[in-house]
Amino acid sequence: MTGVIDRVAPLRWTARGLKWLGLDGRGLVVAVPVLWLLVFFLIPFLVVAKISVSEAAIALPPYLPIFDWDGIVATITLNLGNYGYLFEDPLYLRAYMFSIRVAFVSACIAILVAYPMALFIARSPEPRRSVLLMLVILPFWTSFLLRVYAWQGFLRSNGVINNFLMWTGLIDQPLVMLQTDFAVYLGIVYTYLPFAILPLYANLVRLDGALLEASADLGARPWATFVHVTLPLSLSGVLAGFMLVFVPAIGEFVIPELLGGPDTLMIGRVLWSEFFSNRDWPVASAVAVAMLVVLVVPIMLLRTVQSRSEDG
Amino acid sequence: METAPLQGAATTKPWREGTEEPFVRIGRVTKKFGDFTAVNDVSLDIYKGELFCLLGGSGCGKSTLLRMLAGFERPTEGTISIDGQDMGQLAPYDRPTNMMFQSYALFPHMSVEKNIAYGLLRDGMKKPEAMEKVADMLRLVQLEKFAARRPDQLSGGQRQRVALARSLIKRPKLLLLDEPLGALDKKLREETQFELVNIQETLGITFIVVTHDQEEAMTLSTRIGVMDAGEIVQVDEPPAIYEHPASRFVADFIGSVNMFEGHVTDDEPDYIRISSRDLGQDIHVGHGVSCSMGQRLWFAMRPEKMRLTREKPEGVINAFPATVQDVAYMGNLSVYRVKLRGGRVLSATRANLTRHEEDGISWDEEVWVSWGDTAGVVLTQ
Numbered sequence A: 001m002t003g004v005i006d007r008v009a010p011l012r013w014t015a016r017g018l019k020w021l022g023l024d025g026r027g028l029v030v031a032v033p034v035l036w037l038l039v040f041f042l043i044p045f046l047v048v049a050k051i052s053v054s055e056a057a058i059a060l061p062p063y064l065p066i067f068d069w070d071g072i073v074a075t076i077t078l079n080l081g082n083y084g085y086l087f088e089d090p091l092y093l094r095a096y097m098f099s100i101r102v103a104f105v106s107a108c109i110a111i112l113v114a115y116p117m118a119l120f121i122a123r124s125p126e127p128r129r130s131v132l133l134m135l136v137i138l139p140f141w142t143s144f145l146l147r148v149y150a151w152q153g154f155l156r157s158n159g160v161i162n163n164f165l166m167w168t169g170l171i172d173q174p175l176v177m178l179q180t181d182f183a184v185y186l187g188i189v190y191t192y193l194p195f196a197i198l199p200l201y202a203n204l205v206r207l208d209g210a211l212l213e214a215s216a217d218l219g220a221r222p223w224a225t226f227v228h229v230t231l232p233l234s235l236s237g238v239l240a241g242f243m244l245v246f247v248p249a250i251g252e253f254v255i256p257e258l259l260g261g262p263d264t265l266m267i268g269r270v271l272w273s274e275f276f277s278n279r280d281w282p283v284a285s286a287v288a289v290a291m292l293v294v295l296v297v298p299i300m301l302l303r304t305v306q307s308r309s310e311d312g
Numbered sequence B: 001m002e003t004a005p006l007q008g009a010a011t012t013k014p015w016r017e018g019t020e021e022p023f024v025r026i027g028r029v030t031k032k033f034g035d036f037t038a039v040n041d042v043s044l045d046i047y048k049g050e051l052f053c054l055l056g057g058s059g060c061g062k063s064t065l066l067r068m069l070a071g072f073e074r075p076t077e078g079t080i081s082i083d084g085q086d087m088g089q090l091a092p093y094d095r096p097t098n099m100m101f102q103s104y105a106l107f108p109h110m111s112v113e114k115n116i117a118y119g120l121l122r123d124g125m126k127k128p129e130a131m132e133k134v135a136d137m138l139r140l141v142q143l144e145k146f147a148a149r150r151p152d153q154l155s156g157g158q159r160q161r162v163a164l165a166r167s168l169i170k171r172p173k174l175l176l177l178d179e180p181l182g183a184l185d186k187k188l189r190e191e192t193q194f195e196l197v198n199i200q201e202t203l204g205i206t207f208i209v210v211t212h213d214q215e216e217a218m219t220l221s222t223r224i225g226v227m228d229a230g231e232i233v234q235v236d237e238p239p240a241i242y243e244h245p246a247s248r249f250v251a252d253f254i255g256s257v258n259m260f261e262g263h264v265t266d267d268e269p270d271y272i273r274i275s276s277r278d279l280g281q282d283i284h285v286g287h288g289v290s291c292s293m294g295q296r297l298w299f300a301m302r303p304e305k306m307r308l309t310r311e312k313p314e315g316v317i318n319a320f321p322a323t324v325q326d327v328a329y330m331g332n333l334s335v336y337r338v339k340l341r342g343g344r345v346l347s348a349t350r351a352n353l354t355r356h357e358e359d360g361i362s363w364d365e366e367v368w369v370s371w372g373d374t375a376g377v378v379l380t381q
C-alpha cells in the first residue's frame, strides 16, 4: 500500500496534503462518515433550524431572512413564536402524543411478531436459514409505496379480506377496516417488521447452543430456558429492533395518509399540511425540530441502556 | 455378599466380582449422523461410585457418547439405563444426570451464585434454602469470595470450578464431565485432578469423565474405556491398560512404545520366540502365549522397561547391540534414541537419579539394549 503511494506522484502529493491537514489512514476512514453526516444531516438540519426561527411571509422562499444588514448595523431577528405556537394550538401536542402512541404500540406488536420468527430462522439449519432471511428482505424489492397501496386493496369494504369473509358467510356486512387506526397499526407493523426481525435474528443466531443445553441439563423445561436464558440474553436485540420500528414510525407520513382516516392525526401529516397546504415553512420547520427533540430522548435512553448492558 | 464400605470405588472393585448390578448400562449403542457412524455398537457397564474415564483421540466419539447419556443426542440403536431406569426418550431435564460442559457454558448474565443456584431454582426449591446450599457448594470449591462476580470476571480455573459446582449442586446420580480440565494450563490441571478425585470421593457421586489426555485418565480413574473410531477397544483399570494393552492401538495410544512386527518361531507352553526383521536375533518371551507357529504378531516394548549398558549384560537373552543417536534431557528422565544394527531406531528412557552423571551414556556410544523376558507385551491384533 505505502509502496504504491510513495511511487505514484499524484498519490504522494495527495497523501502529503492530507497529512498536512492532520489526516492519516485512520483519520480518513473516520472522515468519510463524518463528512457525510456533515453534508447530509447537520447542514440541512441547521437550515431547517434557521427557518424555524424566522417569520412566515408571502414571498419566495416563504419566510423572511433572520439576518439583516443595512450597511452599517447587522440585525438578527429570531422569531421563537413558531415554537410558542406549537404549544398554543392543542393540535400539535395531540399529534405528537398520538404519533408516539402509535409508534410505541406498533413497535411492541412488531417485536412480539418478530421474536418467534427471528428465533425460528436462527434455529433453522443452514440452507433453509438463508432462504428464510431472503424472504424477510424480499419485500424491499418492491416499492414501499406500492406495498402500502396494495393494503388498500385488501382492507377496502369490497377488498380481498371482506370479500373472502362474506363468501365464507362469517359476516354479511363488510367490516370497516380502511381509514381506521387499525389499518395504520397494521401498515406500520407490516412495513417495519423486517427492521425488527433482523437485529433480533443477528442477536439470537449468536446465542451459544451449549447454554440452552446447560439449562435443560439443570432441569429447565423449554419455556423456563426461554425465560431465564434466551430472553435475557437477547434483550439488546429486542431493544435495537424496537427502536428501529419506533423511531421511523413516529414521523411516518405515507401510511397514515394512505390507510388512516381523516382524524388519524400523526405528526408527519401535520408537518406535510403545514408545509405544502399552508405554506407556513417556519412552523413546519419548528414541528420538525421539535420532533427531532422528541426522538433524541429515547435514542439517548437506548444508548445508555446498551452501554450499560455491555460493560456490566 | 459383603456390603462395601461407603468409600467410593477406590477400595471396592465391583467390576471384578461381577456380583453388583451395574449403575449405568450402555447396551449396544450406535449413533449415526447421516451416513457417518460416530459411535459404533458400544456396550459398557459402569458401577456406582466409579470415576470412569472415556479416553480417545479427537473425533473418536467420546463427546457423542456422553451427550447420549445426558439426553442431548438420541441413540440410533441400543439402550441406555441409569440406576435401573431406562433412559429411552427421556429429555435432559428429566434425567438424573448433570453435565459439566467442555466450554463450561456458564450463563454470562448471571453471577456465580445465580449460576450455581440455577438447577435448584428450576426444580422449584425456595430461594433461601437454595442459597444455603449454594453457600455450602461455594465453600467446597473455594469460591466464597467470588459469589457476586459474573463469569467474565473470573480466571479460567475459577470458571472451571463454578461449572463443576453448578453441575454438582443437584447431587446428580451421575455426573458427566466433558474434558473438564482441558482448558487449564498444565500446573493447574495437575492440582485440579486431585481436587476432582477428592470431591468425587467426598460426595460419592458416579463420574464419567471424557478426556483425550492419557495422563489425566491414569491419574483420575477407577477404570478407563479406550475409544477408537466410535468403538470401545478396551476397558480396564489404569495399570492394566498400561501394562496389558489389548491391541496395538491401545499400546500405542497410552504412553509411548517400541513396536516390533514378527512371527512365532517357537511356541512352547512356558515361552515363545519371535523373529523380527528389525532385530538380528529372536525375541525371547518368558511366558506362554496362545498363538500358533508362524503366526504374525507384534511385540510392544515400553521405553522405560529397557536397559542401556556399555557391556553386554550377563545372563540376559534379549540383548542387542546399538549406537546412541540422540539424547534428550527431560529433567526427571532422559530419552535415548538408539539405532540397532539393522537400522531400526528405538527410544529408551533412563531416570536421572543423580544431578551430575559424569559417566552417563552419551552420543555415538556403542551400547547394549536389553530387557527381561517378561518386560514386553505380545499383541495378536
Ligand SMILES: Nc1ncnc2c1ncn2[C@@H]1O[C@H](COP(=O)(O)OP(=O)(O)O)[C@@H](O)[C@H]1O
Pocket (backbone or CB within 6 Å): B033, B036, B038, B056, B057, B058, B059, B060, B061, B062, B063, B064, B065
Ligand atoms: N451433530 C453432529 N452432526 C454431524 N456430525 C457430528 C455431530 N456431532 C459430532 N459429529 C461427528 O462425530 C464425530 C465424533 O465427535 P465427538 O463425539 O465430538 O468426538 P470427540 O471424541 O472428539 O469428543 C466427529 O467426527 C464429529 O465430526
Ligand SMILES: [Mg+2]
Pocket (backbone or CB within 6 Å): B062, B063, B178
Ligand atoms: Mg469432545
